[in-house]
Amino acid sequence: MGWLSTISPCLIDRLMDILFPPLCACCLAPIMPEEKESTGLCTGCLSKISPLTPHCCSVCGTPFHSSSGIDHVCGDCIKNPPEFTWLRSLFWYHGPIRDLVCDLKFRFKFHTLNAIGALTRKTVFLEEFNEALPQMTIVPIPVSRSRMQERGFNQALLMAREIFPGQTVSYNLLTRKREVRQQASLSLEERQKNVRGSFLARDGVRGRKILLFDDVFTTGSTIKEATRTLLAAGAVEVRALTFARTPKKEN
Ligand SMILES: [Zn+2]
Ligand SMILES: [Zn+2]
Numbered sequence: 001m002g003w004l005s006t007i008s009p010c011l012i013d014r015l016m017d018i019l020f021p022p023l024c025a026c027c028l029a030p031i032m033p034e035e036k037e038s039t040g041l042c043t044g045c046l047s048k049i050s051p052l053t054p055h056c057c058s059v060c061g062t063p064f065h066s067s068s069g070i071d072h073v074c075g076d077c078i079k080n081p082p083e084f085t086w087l088r089s090l091f092w093y094h095g096p097i098r099d100l101v102c103d104l105k106f107r108f109k110f111h112t113l114n115a116i117g118a119l120t121r122k123t124v125f126l127e128e129f130n131e132a133l134p135q136m137t138i139v140p141i142p143v144s145r146s147r148m149q150e151r152g153f154n155q156a157l158l159m160a161r162e163i164f165p166g167q168t169v170s171y172n173l174l175t176r177k178r179e180v181r182q183q184a185s186l187s188l189e190e191r192q193k194n195v196r197g198s199f200l201a202r203d204g205v206r207g208r209k210i211l212l213f214d215d216v217f218t219t220g221s222t223i224k225e226a227t228r229t230l231l232a233a234g235a236v237e238v239r240a241l242t243f244a245r246t247p248k249k250e251n
């Protein structure tokens with residue numbers, strides 16, 4: 001072995017940090033090696049991130065304005081109980097969180113995945129179902145065929161693999177049966193109609209406990225339809241987790 005083998009890997013890391021100073025995954029400002037190890041973000045970006053708190057509906061995860069109890073069910077879930085048993089989102093979709101998701105989805109900056117994984121592992125919600133996780137099959141919300149051709153990847157699948165290392169992430173149990181119109185400009189009712197019947201679940205979901213994963217929660221129409229499809233195909237339970245959540249629009 002050459003002289004290189006006598007240098008400790010730690011020293012090599014230090015040298016690399018001097019030659020190629022680590023940069024914030026979001027704003028590209030230089031960061032300290034400790035920040036690179038922790039989340040890969042600078043303190044400025046970290047301070048602008050708002051994690052969702054446990055003060056939310058214990059079923060659908062809708063955040064409560066007050067810091068009231070963590071075992072409350074919201075009015076919507078009492079009136080129309082959703083078919084999923086549990087839905088949580090980790091961060092508000094704004095500032096650096098939106099930048100990380102958009103950099104991945106639209107600018108193909110795959111290095112953001114490290115920061116997305118590291119930030120997620122620091123949230124309280126993962127602890128909530130850590131024990132149940134090994135029995136669950138993680139299913140990312142699939143993208144349509146045209147989106148797949150245009151983008152070349154499913155961001156929810158890449159994020160799920162980063163967030164749940166060592167866990168089976170199944171990308172073919174749920175697929176898109178048909179194309180759906182762009183959802184962004186649609187009302188809640190139009191979104192529900194738009195996604196109705198758009199998923200197809202494989203026989204392999206029968207008897208499974210599923211954790212659906214998506215990048216951003218907007219109105220929940222997509223997750224509700226995916227849940228309906230999975231339960232109809234024989235899944236025993238569906239929970240859902242999204243990395244980010246848009247603030248609720250008042251209709
Ligand atoms: Zn930054
Ligand atoms: Zn609720």
